[in-house]
Amino acid sequence: MSSKRKRTIFDELKVLLGSRTRADEMELQLYGKDSSVLSGVPSTVCFPVNVEEVQGIVSICNRFQRPFIARGSGTGLAGGAVPIGNPVIISTAKMNKVLEIDLEDRIAWVEPGVLNLDLSKALSEFGFHFAPDPSSQQVCSIGGNVANNSGGPHCLAYGVTTSHVLAAEVVLPNAEVVTLGGIDPEPKGYDLRGLFIGSEGTMGIATKVAVRLTPNPPDVRTLLLDFADVSDGALAVSAIINAGIIPAALEMMDHNAIGIVEAFVHAGYPVEAAAVLLVELDGLSGGVEAAVQTINDVAKIHNAGSVRVAKDETERALLWKGRKNAFGAVARIKPDYYLHDTVVPRSKLVEVLNQVYQIADKYELIAINVFHAGDGNLHPILAYDAREPGILERVHSAGDEIIKASMEAGGVLSGEHGIGLEKRDFMHLLFSAHDMFTQDLVREAFDPQGLANPMKVLPSGSRCSDSFKQNLPEGVWV
């Protein structure tokens, strides 16, 4: 070959980043997946360390008209980071510094690769934390939280990521660097910050994020209520809200979940119960005391077997360990699981839960429910063994029916995992063609060429520049 051969995109990226540009087969395979069941194949994986390098990568992608995907920790469950169209993966893993903690403004500037829990740990000595706390908080990144507008158990009282991110430095799909939002309360212009959060990497790449610091509550009480009937548990959820209490967290686990979790963490969960509610109350002690009393009253009215109040931080941590590790604990019964995420009105929890059980029975699957009951955010887990022939089809069919049942109950497609690839073709259940067309118009204002994480969020056809659909990898379920 002539030494003057035309430089490839890989060559260009290599010049920019050296050994931080990679395309080994192992690496490409690894970055072909996120935490969903979907997979694809990237062309290259890049590990930039600063905004200039991210800008450089995006410029090169523009020149070669190659799609790119920003990737945090790969913990996304909706296929948002699964590569489509032979893209360049831009990993934010090496951009992992807390840049500035400003206690006067009560904000911190962090790089996107900072892990959610690491941020809260860095803030703890000052008496603050970052409120969104997804179950994956030990490993998920702030950039990923921004992309998915992530939630977590404590978002019932504190709100999801969008309420806690004030500004972001973003490399737009045309490689321009901009700041969206601001540290001041009323930044000029349209709220592009709000639009960007939850856009799943389709509007650019955040390279620096200003997060709000939430003061640690002076008093925290964690309660465990058990019920012989799931309906009673669900009614208790509404009763608590009706009593004027917004707990910091209000989580439910069903019988199947309790058994699995207890065998794993030995927290003394009542394994015979049909459901438990994990309730956390926080704030100043007067309000917390009063709320504990109210919850005891609600528990009596709704036939709770007992109310256990964690007596110290160790017991509280143990109860939460059960909740936060429930998904991993599923491995005790089946090697694989499919985790769903829909939201229904609180008043429809019982109805939809019963449907979930019926759907699971119909497809001969085990359904395990561990979810954010306070905000109606269901997380049915379908446990299975991928080695069983034909099982994935059954899991998918059951999943489709769960999504449809949630929509029919007046719910939404996703509470916190996002749409990604997994649910884009369900968007029509929630939105009209014109709704999606309008969303697409807005996305195109950021990315007219369709290079930023193409084929995600909106179904094919909503977007004129969907030029990568021929490249759907095999096995992608869309």
Place this chain on the structure above:
Amino acid sequence: MNLGTIERQEFAESVAGSDLVTVVGGKTQWDVGGTIDPNARVISAPVGIYDYTPSEMTLRCGAGTTVGEIQDTLGEHAQMLPVNAERGSTIGGILAVGRSGIRRLRYGAVRDYLLESWHADHEGKLVKSGGPTIKNVSGYDLCRLLVGSLGTLGFLAEVTVRSLPIPPCSRWMTGVCDPFDLQSKLYRPSCILWNGNQVWVLLEGHPVDVEREANITGLSECSGPPVLPSAGRLSLRPKLLRELPQMYKQDWLAEIGVGLVHLSEPIKNDQSSLSAVTVMRDIKIRLDPTGRLNPGREVF
């Protein structure tokens, strides 16, 4: 058919056409963003509460519904919308202007209270965004784009907002102290106002806690905050408020911890550079290609 379906459809149809058009609410913040082109046809959004389930903490209503009516309805179930707007303001107007009330320090920005919206676009077609549940990440968050857009991208027809319980006890305290020091001593006060000398603080929550926090402040109880100066408005990062006494000779009242300053005289338009203006302009052109929605209003 759901309540409100016909109303929002009729409203959208009333937007259709090729003429200039503007939507009017309670006119309580009518001057924000510049003067509306006098040739614009004036319409108003549907009025009425369509759906309210207290245990869901959500309320669905026409965008032309007044805050007074919403607060009264919520109040019957000891709930509220944490805005401090005049009773005659419409919810659509408050969201389109996007200014939060003085309790933002505790309750956050008004944009966080809009869950789902139906808006009429430039062709008079309805567009739904968001979802009716308090948690939702389905699709792009056009709700937040619409909040603060002064109706330049579409006219709100119907909204679903989230409500909160009314705190059992509320007390305003006032006196002379360092407001920044005060903020660091209190756990999530609802509002701290400062005029360079005197401080007003709103404490809300359980009576026992409010009493305890009131004692921490060392201030005396008062009936409420002073009237906010409304001729000028300044948005600063919170710590810059310390410098206000050196910056302004006129009367002002600042929201400590938030960064808003209410001024007694207008201030010159700030010339600060605006990032991502190309994207903003492009969004406006895409969503209102002929510029017929709220002509005269400037967001950036």
